[in-house]
Structures are given as C-alpha cells and as structure tokens.
Amino acid sequence: MSTAKALLHEMRRFVDLAGGAPVAAFLDGMDWAMDERGLEPASLPCLAQLPRTTELAERPAGALVRLLADGATRLRWGQTYTVADFGRDFLDGYGWTEMFGTRGHFANDRIAGGFLLLAPNLVYPDHHHTAEEIYIPLTGGAQWRMGEGGFAVRPAGAIIHHPSGVSHAMRTDDEPLLALYLWRGGALDQRSVIGRSN
Numbered sequence: 516m517s518t519a520k521a522l523l524h525e526m527r528r529f530v531d532l533a534g535g536a537p538v539a540a541f542l543d544g545m546d547w548a549m550d551e552r553g554l555e556p557a558s559l560p561c562l563a564q565l566p567r568t569t570e571l572a573e574r575p576a577g578a579l580v581r582l583l584a585d586g587a588t589r590l591r592w593g594q595t596y597t598v599a600d601f602g603r604d605f606l607d608g609y610g611w612t613e614m615f616g617t618r619g620h621f622a623n624d625r626i627a628g629g630f631l632l633l634a635p636n637l638v639y640p641d642h643h644h645t646a647e648e649i650y651i652p653l654t655g656g657a658q659w660r661m662g663e664g665g666f667a668v669r670p671a672g673a674i675i676h677h678p679s680g681v682s683h684a685m686r687t688d689d690e691p692l693l694a695l696y697l698w699r700g701g702a703l704d705q706r707s708v709i710g711r712s713n
C-alpha cells in the first residue's frame with residue numbers, strides 16, 4: 516500500500532472517531548474511494564517539525580501523526596504564499612500537504628483535506644477564502660482567531676469551523692502546530708485572500 520493510501524485510511528479512521536456530528540455533516544456525501552494521482556514528492560523545511568509533533572500528539576491522533584511523520588518525505592508539500600507575503604521566517608516554518616482535492620494525492624473535486632504544519636513562534640496572519648473550512652488541531656497549544664475575536668488557545672481535537680469568507684489567523688508559541696484541515700465549497704485551490712474580511 517502506498518504511503519498516501521495508508522495515510523488516507525488512517526485519516527478517515529481519525530475523522531470518523533474524533534470529528535463527531537459537525538465533521539460528519541461537513542463530509543456528507545464524501546466518497547473515500549478516490550483515484551490516487553501518484554504525485555511526485557516535494558519536501559519543505561517545515562518537515563523538521565514533524566518529530567516533535569509525534570511527541571505532542573494526543574490520543575486518538577497518535578497513530579495518524581506517526582504515520583504522517585514517517586511518510587512525510589514521500590508526500591507533496593506545498594505553500595500558498597511567498598516571501599513577499601509573510602517573510603522568510605514564515606515560509607521556513609510553514610507548509611501543507613493535500614491528501615485529497617483538486618490537486619491532492621487523491622482526486623476529489625468537491626471536498627479537499629490535508630495537513631497544515633507551523634513551526635514554533637510563527638504568526639499565520641488573518642486571511643480568508645470562499646471555501647468553508649474545518650480544522651482539527653492534532654497538537655494543542657496554538658492560538659486561533661476568527662472574525663473580530665481575539666486569539667484563544669485551542670486544544671488538540673477541537674473542531675474549528677471557519678465559515679465562507681470569514682477571516683481567521685493562527686499563531687504558535689514555543690511548540691509547533693500540526694492540524695488536519697477540510698475544505699468544501701468554492702474553488703478548492705483558491706489562493707487565500709490576505710487580510711481581514713469585511
């Protein structure tokens with residue numbers, strides 16, 4: 516079984532176990548029998564954070580995080596932004612891999628899902644997009660903000676829902692953040708719009 520397929524299997528198990536009713540509703544109609552694209556791997560500096568995330572991950576995310584850390588170099592990691600957007604430090608500590616979606620390891624034109632990684636002491640500034648989004652942090656301790664609210668620490672396993680067009684931001688303290696994300700609606704490969712929405 517390919518790394519991507521094993522990870523997809525574990526991702527589904529985790530989401531079924533930890534996502535509850537909100538995630539089940541978000542994924543309504545999801546077909547997990549997707550075609551694998553066989554993407555070429557691409558690495559990023561942020562992958563250096565993965566060993567620490569395996570130490571931080573709590574049940575029931577442990578198996579998923581270990582599988583991701585072990586197979587990370589066989590996955591395609593990408594970045595939405597450039598140095599001009601958020602600076603070099605951000606890019607050195609940020610990345611995502613799309614497991615399924617319009618460009619992910621498995622083809623899905625309706626729902627996208629993957630993993631976001633942020634190094635310690637980073638701010639992912641306010642941004643927004645048409646797609647609605649659910650994040651499930653797999654490591655706790657990072658701070659999250661949505662809309663006009665302030666930053667608040669969210670634990671591992673929290674279900675964080677960002678409605679369409681509502682701006683959101685994250686920041687890490689002295690530990691990295693690994694989070695599972697799900698997107699639906701809108702163009703799944705839309706570049707986030709930087710700044711607060713009105």
Ligand SMILES: [Fe+2]
Pocket residue numbers: 643644648677683707
């Ligand atoms: Fe987002």
